[in-house]
Amino acid sequence: MPVLTPIPSSPATAPAGAVAKAAGPACSLQRTGSLWQLGIEAQELTTAISQLAEQLEADEPEQRSCALAELEAALLADECNKQALAAKADATCWVIEHLRGQAAYRQQQAKRLTELSRSDVSRAEALEDSLVLVLTRLQPAATRFSFPNHELTSRKSQAVEIDDEGALAPEWLTVKTTTQPDKAAIKQALKAGQQIPGAQLLLHRSWRIT
Structure with missing residues (x-):
């Protein structure tokens, strides 16, 4: 699973929501949060864990002990969140596959x-x-020609x-001139380091569900 970038927050204290969730009982996979909500929660937990880990180096033993307890709870919540996020992502993949399969079927039907339709038109003509x-x-x-219910004009x-x-x-002839960019040649030139005004080489990452 890709590493989620933490949401910046105050370095002094962990997010209240993340700590509250971390301090709760062991979570269950039966979670109703949306994919986005689980992703945001994962970012908050990542930030909270990082901040709590820093507090383990505090001078006060009581503060270190408290940070350790909260860190253990945060790690447990993070593990539950990752499992829930993976389950939600997997379910989303099922929906995507279903929609693509349905689209392919409808394209075949179309x-x-x-x-x-072409056959009907040909027969009618x-x-x-x-x-x-x-x-x-x-x-x-x-x-x-006129008939009881129709007219043929x-x-x-x-x-x-x-x-x-x-x-x-x-x-008696008209001349049409069209131009279009030679993208293949432009791509090779850009990859070779040549600067071409009006064109740039973009990098894309494609994803595939298997």
Whole structure:
């Protein structure tokens, strides 16, 4: 488990909440704190343990004895907190895996439904073409057909079809120019120590649940 960075606090005394928790009875894994709450508690306990350890070097025997008792309680609370945090993190991993599995299933379903949709559209267009073919053969000059519950209408449109693009003169062509950063080359240059204004090399750490 990664080491949690302690929350800065006054060096003279340990956090009241952490000491109070440490002084209590042995804790149980049946804890209802959220992942964030357990993480904050872990930071507080780490700080408290560090401060109590410093108090063991006090000149007064009574102060050392008190610090030792509180340190033992804090260490016990810290162990319980670590177990609870590990259990909570493990449960969170289960939820993450479930959500990702559900997302993958829904993506598969979406793909299947998209394919079914395309098939339905293709069938509908084929049926419409057949219907129009039959009706226009019977009435070639018709532009509209009326039925008991539907109407089949038409409209004229024009579209340009390019038979041979290479045969077109330059005046009939449009030129599109696009540019984009060559990230592969930029990455190699930055790794080699070259400074490139407008670009920087970022380091990322990826995590994977197994």
